[in-house]
Amino acid sequence: MERLQGEVNREKAAAATAEWASDPATVAEIYHAGFNADEQDGGLAFACDRGLVIFAFDGGTSWSIDPGGYRQRAQGIEAFWRENQHRNRSIALDDLNEWHRAAVATLVAGLDSVGQLPELARVGITNIARADYIYVCLRRHARSQTQEDSLRALAANDWIMEMDGDGDTAHPCPICGRPAIGRAWQYNTICDECYSKPVCREGHRVDGYNTSLGGGFEAAHLDDKSVCDQVTRDGAVWIDGVECHMGEAKFGGVFVGIAPAPE
Known part of the structure; x- marks a missing residue:
């Protein structure tokens, strides 16, 4: 519902x-x-x-x-x-740790990374990749890029409020370099901004979805909602001319990523 x-x-x-x-x-x-x-x-x-x-x-x-x-x-x-x-409880900046304050400041400033904040605005931040992970989580849940909505998002999501300097980290999006989070199979996943861009071999915008509660993967063209047999079959999509892979994530959902180059 x-x-x-x-x-x-x-x-x-x-x-x-x-x-x-x-x-x-x-x-x-x-x-x-x-x-x-x-x-x-x-x-x-x-x-x-x-x-x-x-x-x-x-x-x-x-x-x-x-x-x-x-x-x-x-x-x-x-x-x-x-x-x-x-x-819906009220929280203030003083209620946050330095990691959350840096995430809020980054969101309000419209920046791509906590690392772009002035040094005085990220005092105590010892791991930018970790700080960016928290920032991306906050951005996904805040309704707007305002301090008020950032604080509301933190109040509504205890799992973000519990984050500190230890834990998962972000990685550079393999397409644009912005912070991205998560890893699916052997692929480095793309960032939220690039996730809306994949096209199939014919140039149609495509999106993927699970075919049932138990999983399964299928892709569809966004223009006419028809199933994209090519992406469903081989997972190949392109973002800004770069070939990526779209498929089912390990525990459900859909990912888009690029396999790292062999060492």
Whole structure:
């Protein structure tokens, strides 16, 4: 189920639940006075034959097996409510470590790498590749390049807040040199900016996807949504004239990368 677009209200939430339900006639709102009245962290909840759906006023959505009974449903709503209050808590720059502050500064300045910050803005940063890894993670989750949205993204993602100087590092994108993260099989993956550029042998923009929850890979042309047999078969794509490989990542998802030159 996708996030509701625009203002979240009872009519939209009920319609979305009915669309998700196997039998729309089973849709019923589950009232929770405190959750419904909390305009910042609260929202609306509905049950149907497929499960319990909770819509936050801030746009978040959760769905699960319906626990049945008002008490159990209320417990599920309250657990979601507590999590949303935590995600929406206010944090300040002073609450961050030097790695997060450098990532925020890089995002707000519109830079490609923490290494491009003035030295005084990255005091304590001893590993630029590690700092860039944190920066890329933050950029993927911030809604805009503002300090406010950067702090919101950190508050909403504890796994980023827990990062420090130890851990995975970024590597230069093999196409443009910007920081890229992740490695798939033997390939050096490309950066987020280049990920939107692959074309097939015929020059059509292509994107890859898993064919089922269990995995599988297929590529499609973005112009007419038709399956691209060539990329599905051999994985060869081109970005700015450079041949790359598109395929299924180890644990699901799709990657685009370049195999390193043999030593």
